[in-house]
Amino acid sequence: MTRPQTLFEKIWDRHVVVEEPGSPAVLYIDLHLIHEVTSPQAFAGLRQRGLKVRRPDRCVATMDHSTPTKDLSLSAIDEQGARQLEQLRRNCADFGIRLYDLSDEQRGIVHVIGPELGFTQPGMTIVCGDSHTATHGAFGALAFGVGTSEVELVLATQCLLQYRPKTYQVVFEGRLQAGVTAKDMILALIAQIGVGGGTGHVFEYCGEAVQALNMEERMTLCNMSIEGGARAGMIAPDDTTFEYLANRPFAPKGEAWEQMVAYWRSLPSDPGAQYDRRVTLDVSKLEPMITYGTNPGMGIPISGRIPDPQQEKDAEKRAALEKALRYMGFQPNQPMLDQAVDVVFIGSCTNSRLTDLRQAAALLKGRKVADGVRLIVVPGSESVRRQAEAEGLHRIFLEAGGEWRYAGCSMCIAMNGDQLQPGQLAVSTSNRNFEGRQGDGGRTILASPLTAAATAIRGRITDPRRL
Amino acid sequence: MQPFERLTSAVIPVLHNDIDTDQIIPARYLKVTDKNGLAEGLFARWRYLPDGSLNMDFPLNQARYQGRQILLAGDNFGCGSSREHAPWALMAWNIRAVISTSFADIFRNNALKNGLLPVQVDKQTHARLVDFTEQERRQNGKERAAEAWVVTIDLAAQTLTLPDGFQAHFPIEAFHKTCLLRGLDSLGYLLDFSAHIDAYERSERAYPFGVRRYDFA
Numbered sequence: 001m002t003r004p005q006t007l008f009e010k011i012w013d014r015h016v017v018v019e020e021p022g023s024p025a026v027l028y029i030d031l032h033l034i035h036e037v038t039s040p041q042a043f044a045g046l047r048q049r050g051l052k053v054r055r056p057d058r059c060v061a062t063m064d065h066s067t068p069t070k071d072l073s074l075s076a077i078d079e080q081g082a083r084q085l086e087q088l089r090r091n092c093a094d095f096g097i098r099l100y101d102l103s104d105e106q107r108g109i110v111h112v113i114g115p116e117l118g119f120t121q122p123g124m125t126i127v128c129g130d131s132h133t134a135t136h137g138a139f140g141a142l143a144f145g146v147g148t149s150e151v152e153l154v155l156a157t158q159c160l161l162q163y164r165p166k167t168y169q170v171v172f173e174g175r176l177q178a179g180v181t182a183k184d185m186i187l188a189l190i191a192q193i194g195v196g197g198g199t200g201h202v203f204e205y206c207g208e209a210v211q212a213l214n215m216e217e218r219m220t221l222c223n224m225s226i227e228g229g230a231r232a233g234m235i236a237p238d239d240t241t242f243e244y245l246a247n248r249p250f251a252p253k254g255e256a257w258e259q260m261v262a263y264w265r266s267l268p269s270d271p272g273a274q275y276d277r278r279v280t281l282d283v284s285k286l287e288p289m290i291t292y293g294t295n296p297g298m299g300i301p302i303s304g305r306i307p308d309p310q311q312e313k314d315a316e317k318r319a320a321l322e323k324a325l326r327y328m329g330f331q332p333n334q335p336m337l338d339q340a341v342d343v344v345f346i347g348s349c350t351n352s353r354l355t356d357l358r359q360a361a362a363l364l365k366g367r368k369v370a371d372g373v374r375l376i377v378v379p380g381s382e383s384v385r386r387q388a389e390a391e392g393l394h395r396i397f398l399e400a401g402g403e404w405r406y407a408g409c410s411m412c413i414a415m416n417g418d419q420l421q422p423g424q425l426a427v428s429t430s431n432r433n434f435e436g437r438q439g440d441g442g443r444t445i446l447a448s449p450l451t452a453a454a455t456a457i458r459g460r461i462t463d464p465r466r467l
Numbered sequence: 468m469q470p471f472e473r474l475t476s477a478v479i480p481v482l483h484n485d486i487d488t489d490q491i492i493p494a495r496y497l498k499v500t501d502k503n504g505l506a507e508g509l510f511a512r513w514r515y516l517p518d519g520s521l522n523m524d525f526p527l528n529q530a531r532y533q534g535r536q537i538l539l540a541g542d543n544f545g546c547g548s549s550r551e552h553a554p555w556a557l558m559a560w561n562i563r564a565v566i567s568t569s570f571a572d573i574f575r576n577n578a579l580k581n582g583l584l585p586v587q588v589d590k591q592t593h594a595r596l597v598d599f600t601e602q603e604r605r606q607n608g609k610e611r612a613a614e615a616w617v618v619t620i621d622l623a624a625q626t627l628t629l630p631d632g633f634q635a636h637f638p639i640e641a642f643h644k645t646c647l648l649r650g651l652d653s654l655g656y657l658l659d660f661s662a663h664i665d666a667y668e669r670s671e672r673a674y675p676f677g678v679r680r681y682d683f684a
Contacts, residue, residue: 440493
């Protein structure tokens with residue numbers, strides 16, 4: 001009998017082209033996703049060396065980071081951003097790569113359209129010059145972010161040089177209460193293990209609470225793996241996965257579909273498979289989570305109080321906490337509930353899919369955004385935007401006094417002009433609350449779409465279960 | 468890639484834990500299509516005050532630390548975004564090595580591909596280095612010249628030598644070490660495997676059941 005293997009090991013082993021002693025493995029990459037910000041220097045490198053793209057048919061490019069969300073013209077953003085988008089257009093044309101251009105009806109955030117169009121499939125190796133590539137692990141793929149040098153390697157060879165990471169099983173036991181979401185699960189994990197807790201590892205999310213999530217929620221969970229230090233996070237493919245994928249434009253069809261589903265069913269970790277590390281969280285008493293500091297590990301249950309640096313024994317951690325509270329303008333032991341906010345952002349590759357927008361709309365329906373609070377809702381793709389509009393969700397946001405935009409990364413990374421003003425405090429459904437992430441001097445609190453919507457209505461941090 | 472063999476320099480202390488790549492280089496500097504001008508954005512949020520003037524409390528702006536090529540940082544350096552602009556910006560400032568107790572995975576990969584050496588040390592060694600930076604600041608150039616505070620990184624021996632002669636060993640994979648010592652980039656190495664990659668692409672491993680599922684063109 002062969003040794004029981006994990007999901008990760010099965011995919012890894014199948015993709016090792018060659019591994020010489022003392023050298024990293026040559027790992028084959030099935031799908032390479034590309035966007036405007038991390039690719040120009042890689043294409044320039046190819047040109048410099050006179051190389052072609054080895055497999056343009058395995059590459060998919062989109063425009064998302066710098067794209068305008070108020071109208072879809074390049075004149076809506078700054079000259080430098082527009083030049084970068086034009087450079088991507090030229091690179092894709094020159095090297096024969098499929099591009100979802102600014103005006104394309106299927107365009108959107110790279111981690112939203114990959115799954116939506118059926119490019120993302122179980123068992124694949126997927127990379128992108130973007131740390132949130134872990135999102136695609138929701139389908140039982142090995143997906144991770146790379147730098148621009150590695151983008152160039154994959155363009156030229158369809159391979160990467162990689163050392164085998166360790167495995168980390170994350171078990172979410174129990175059932176979520178109403179009003180608590182996948183976003184709260186991942187924020188709770190990161191609060192527990194810290195932002196470096198998963199360094200050197202690949203997470204596999206298991207357990208009853210994970211199996212109960214739909215695909216969009218699973219993507220939210222995997223998306224923030226990097227915020228816990230892990231380059232990749234994966235979930236075993238199951239019927240939920242196959243139902244989502246069936247009939248997507250680039251998913252296999254007919255007999256090929258049946259064959260692939262049979263193969264995909266062989267991917268989940270075998271009973272008795274060993275992981276290098278393991279952690280278990282019981283979600284049955286989990287509250288909505290919220291961050292108070294300047295990294296995603298600085299999170300607490302929404303009814304909790306901000307930790308007191310005086311209680312922290314480790315001098316470095318104490319200094320980090322003091323620095324974070326100074327930046328955020330918060331006091332030790334202060335509750336987060338009822339903290340007044342200026343802006344609520346619903347969007348990003350973490351929480352901009354239909355499930356997220358429906359949840360936010362369900363709370364906002366027939367209500368108004370509080371005076372003085374700005375609500376901005378940015379769908380993850382143009383398809384999400386059209387479907388949300390078909391369901392009338394956009395009217396709910398607009399009638400509540402919110403803004404409804406075209407698809408893109410928008411205020412998550414603040415590269416396209418959508419940004420916080422210095423000092424503004426935002427509740428954001430995005431993934432990073434680093435200093436200035438949403439605009440210089442801006443302050444970010446991470447939360448779920450439900451908590452964000454409830455907060456927009458009251459203008460103060462609000463537990464969506466109490467609204 | 469610039470080769471890395473040996474480096475002797477005093478350190479620039481930026482001692483926060485979990486320094487993310489958004490702090491190393493903010494997103495507004497990522498709109499370039501080349502690698503030029505990134506030194507200006509290095510630690511921009513900490514280096515500049517809101518009015519655009521230099522924040523003289525930040526080490527990179529202080530006279531003492533000019534010309535130094537080693538950054539001493541807190542734990543989990545380089546977490547967050549995968550932007551390779553972070554090592555590019557550090558290199559543009561002429562920093563060639565970062566010393567920390569741990570590095571985020573993607574940053575470490577990116578650094579190694581650019582000839583920027585991540586030097587991982589244990590907590591005790593890190594504490595000794597921090598102590599030297601504090602001694603140096605207290606003495607303020609009165610008792611010992613700047614040269615007295617230098618450390619030496621010897622990549623071939625994988626050692627870091629502190630100002631008092633204490634020597635620490637640091638880990639690095641043999642492959643990365645060879646690439647750095649010789650200034651080789653990995654694309655040339657990978658291209659030599661073209662025949663293996665061709666064979667892989669023809670194999671059942673690349674196409675389970677012969678289903679050409681990934682050929683999206």
